[in-house]
Amino acid sequence: MDDLVAEVRAFNRFYTRVIGVLGAGMHDTHYSLTEARVLFELRAHDEMETGTLRRLLGLDAGHLSRMLARFEDGGLVTRARSAADARKQVVRLGPLGAEVAAALDTASAVEVRDLLTPLTGEERRRLTSSMAAIRRILDGGGPRREPYVIRPPRPGDLGWIVHRHGVLYAEEYGWDETFEASVADIVARYVRDHDPKREACWIAEVDGEPAGSILCVREDDRTARLRLLLVEPSTRGMGIGARLVEECLSFARRAGYTRIVLMTVEVLAAARRIYQRAGFELEEQHREHAYGDEITTQTWSRDL
Template sequence: MTVQDIRAFNRFYTNVIGALDYGRHLYAPYTLTESRVLYELAHSARTDAADLRTRLSLDAGYLSRILNRFERDGLVERGPSEKDPRRRRVTLTARGRDAAGLLDERARETVGRLLASVPPEDRPRLAEAMRTVREVLTARRRPRPEDVVLRDTAPGDLGWIVQRNAAVYAAEFGWNPDYEGLVARIVADFAEDHDPHLERVWIAELDGRPVGCVMCVRDEAPATARLRLLLVEPEARGLGIGDRLVRAVVDFAREAGYRDLVLWTNSVLAAARTVYLRHGFSLVAERPHRSFGQDLVGQDWRLDLRATPGRRRAGAEGTYDE
């Protein structure tokens, strides 16, 4: 392969995408770079301007002008960073989330038209070729925390959550298919009936593939949300993904107006306890039980969302329960 081969492919693919956007409305009324900034903000619960600049390789002055425009248009809010008061935290407003959602919907429609032109029997080959390109070009570089994107679910993601929970827990703890059945019921209930203003699923994505997930749903108790199905793939651990997923749930639940956030897990999941404690959860009950083919100790944890958020630290992560 030569440099010319890569440049020729770039020209070809750019022309394909450009032809699909025949009305030139894909990013309107924003530029491509502005749309990328909106995308990053929509898929990160809390982002500093410095992180955005690094992630998107943007000039500081250029990014500042974009954020100034977004702030004037009511798309973003800026304030002191939780990590460093000298830095500026950037978050989307409700109007900003709507704008990012519209751009994402247009992108999905555009790529959907492209995929519709590919015969079904050729789609697995196309997907494998795209995975190969990503793997070859990233094989020599260790993944970084900033390479991970948190996003909403896409078609197929809910099935992935069921499959990976079952496979990972079977491999690491010997849990039997009863756990897969439990996860399938949780996911099916969400898919069939959920309020997007009060319930949400996040997918952690690395190099175009899902590597983690978490869910926030309404609990039976009044004004209470429940964190469920937190999982990080073994090969993606050490990047702070579990911490980011839990933080996303806590922030979402607090902004949605819940008073408490609860979860159920098992004592064998030691790494999970570290994350929950770091975010202010307290262990409120423990009970031994026989489930998933194993003797376990179930744990109930609770977080008072009305309390002032504490300082957070990065830490280890592993397999998590629902």
């Protein structure tokens, strides 16, 4: 735990330096980070009760009261008793306060744009997705509105499929490098002989990172083959596997196939349950030595 604490503190020191909160004022002004944040929230609302503002920002009541008094003396805000409850105080930005808040907001946007400009598109995507993950985790890990997306592969994704199959099946089942070679051969043939009207690949993405895969390839004119279903361990239980299979089946129907088949291994119980729920039935199975292990391979199929 001490190592983790040190790592988080190191990140905090790094990030506060990057966004410049250690200086005397934000964006070359005399306003502190806390003051700038108060002005930002007031700009985002027509008016706010001081109690609501205090709870939103986690501020001490006395600290906020003194800050608002300074703002009022400087002509930035006005304060008045709430018409709904005289015990409560309502604060609003004045014209000068709105001007200052707008200037701070513009300066902040410029600094962030300057921070992002040197980065590649992939680096920007990784940065923002990592930030979203941090926010979600530290905010209590609440439910995601969009837990994952299913998309076509991007450059590098097919290599990721080979890599993750090799790593995960070695870690979880002890399979040797011949399995990774088999996956690489499947992917290479998909790329070499790809017919976009009758074959497709999908990547599941969680927080901007690949989390699953599946391929639909041609077996013959009537039959499609489902290949390379994979779901990252950290994202299992989210329904990704079933969703990928559903995408594959829908594409196969649109492509004109009337039947779909797949090969799996008996030990892959979670995948087998997904196939069964999707309507696949076991056709045949046999024992063989493969991937450095004794396995039972199974062929499953269903009509479309």
